[in-house]
Amino acid sequence: MKWKKQMRGLKPYQPGRSIAEVKKEYGLETIIKLASNENPFGCSPKVSSALKNAGTPLALYPDGYATLLREAVAGSLSLEGDELIFGNGSDELIQMISRSLLHSGTNTVMADPTFPQYRHNAHIEGCEIREVPLVDGAHDLSGMLDAVDGETAVVWLCSPNNPTGVYITEGELLAFLDKVPKDVLVVLDEAYYEYVVADDYYNSPSLIREYQNLIVLRTFSKIYGLASLRAGYGFADREIIRALEPAREPFNMNSFAQAAALEAIKDQDFVKNTRKANREGMKQFYRFCEENRLSCYPSQGNFILIDFEHDGNEVFQFLLERGFIVRSGAVLGFPTCVRITVGTSEQNSSVIGKMKEFLAAAAQLS
Numbered sequence: 256m257k258w259k260k261q262m263r264g265l266k267p268y269q270p271g272r273s274i275a276e277v278k279k280e281y282g283l284e285t286i287i288k289l290a291s292n293e294n295p296f297g298c299s300p301k302v303s304s305a306l307k308n309a310g311t312p313l314a315l316y317p318d319g320y321a322t323l324l325r326e327a328v329a330g331s332l333s334l335e336g337d338e339l340i341f342g343n344g345s346d347e348l349i350q351m352i353s354r355s356l357l358h359s360g361t362n363t364v365m366a367d368p369t370f371p372q373y374r375h376n377a378h379i380e381g382c383e384i385r386e387v388p389l390v391d392g393a394h395d396l397s398g399m400l401d402a403v404d405g406e407t408a409v410v411w412l413c414s415p416n417n418p419t420g421v422y423i424t425e426g427e428l429l430a431f432l433d434k435v436p437k438d439v440l441v442v443l444d445e446a447y448y449e450y451v452v453a454d455d456y457y458n459s460p461s462l463i464r465e466y467q468n469l470i471v472l473r474t475f476s477k478i479y480g481l482a483s484l485r486a487g488y489g490f491a492d493r494e495i496i497r498a499l500e501p502a503r504e505p506f507n508m509n510s511f512a513q514a515a516a517l518e519a520i521k522d523q524d525f526v527k528n529t530r531k532a533n534r535e536g537m538k539q540f541y542r543f544c545e546e547n548r549l550s551c552y553p554s555q556g557n558f559i560l561i562d563f564e565h566d567g568n569e570v571f572q573f574l575l576e577r578g579f580i581v582r583s584g585a586v587l588g589f590p591t592c593v594r595i596t597v598g599t600s601e602q603n604s605s606v607i608g609k610m611k612e613f614l615a616a617a618a619q620l621s
């Protein structure tokens with residue numbers, strides 16, 4: 256069959272190990288998953304009652320315009336409804352953008368390592384990919400500018416960056432946006448925006464009216480704790496939204512996702528409490544790194560990338576056999592690191608205990 260040539264050798268997304276799988280393989284009773292940056296506190300308790308009435312009757316299609324959710328999100332950002340686009344997770348927005356702008360005659364610029372879906376989607380579209388190495392875990396924005404030329408269609412920025420957790424400051428972002436050509440779409444992925452506490456962080460909704468080539472992506476999967484339902488959104492100048500809308504499937508966001516996200520966004524106390532607990536948890540990991548002289552990146556997300564100066568797969572396996580699923584740096588472009596999602600304080604203490612055991616065992620071997 257006539258597959259696009261770039262589909263050859265392309266691997267599907269490798270999900271982390273499932274809890275059920277790991278339990279069975281190692282005969283464990285409890286497993287703590289700190290691998291996918293999910294919210295350890297679940298979601299707002301108000302969501303479950305909203306779900307009981309959502310989606311009925313099941314035979315009817317959902318509201319393809321996500322009207323109620325659109326009003327709520329627009330209100331919360333002080334934007335108009337037609338400056339928003341909704342996706343079946345922000346992953347789907349990445350796909351829509353790639354599908355609409357990237358092809359073999361264009362190139363796209365991104366950091367390396369960063370969120371792998373930018374590269375993956377660009378590759379499927381047959382687009383040339385220009386990856387600019389991170390510097391100390393941060394985007395090298397001047398290097399990225401240098402990589403832009405007349406054929407560049409999209410530049411991807413991830414702030415805070417997954418997997419390092421390092422964010423772009425307001426000054427850096429504005430300087431970049433001022434210089435990047437106006438016919439290049441800048442995608443600013445803020446999946447972890449609600450976790451950020453740094454005070455030199457920007458307010459992206461106010462930027463889209465100033466920079467008509469900027470689209471910002473956010474999600475209900477991370478701090479809102481709704482990863483299973485698939486709900487994400489983007490905001491941009493209405494001309495960008497108008498151009499992208501035809502690439503959106505008509506009923507891409509199901510009724511349950513719409514109803515849950517609507518309830519979740521109303522409960523900002525839940526968001527605030529999660530953000531606070533996350534910073535407390537982050538301190539536990541910083542302390543662990545300091546006490547054991549391990550380097551890590553300062554993270555504004557809900558995850559931390561720790562350099563064990565050891566094969567990340569070995570650390571991963573050691574923790575897995577003891578009931579903790581984390582993400583090996585080997586699959587993230589940091590072969591000697593592991594990325595750990597910040598959990599509840601008890602979960603953090605127990606995974607830190609196991610990491611100390613690993614270090615002790617490794618010290619004995621060397």
Ligand SMILES: *Cc1c(COP(=O)(O)O)cnc(C)c1O
Pocket residue numbers: 292343344345346347370413416417444446473474475476482485486487
């Ligand atoms: C988790 C994540 C996403 C995907 O979010 P969904 O809305 O669940 O598709 C996008 N970007 C980054 C950087 C992420 O870490």
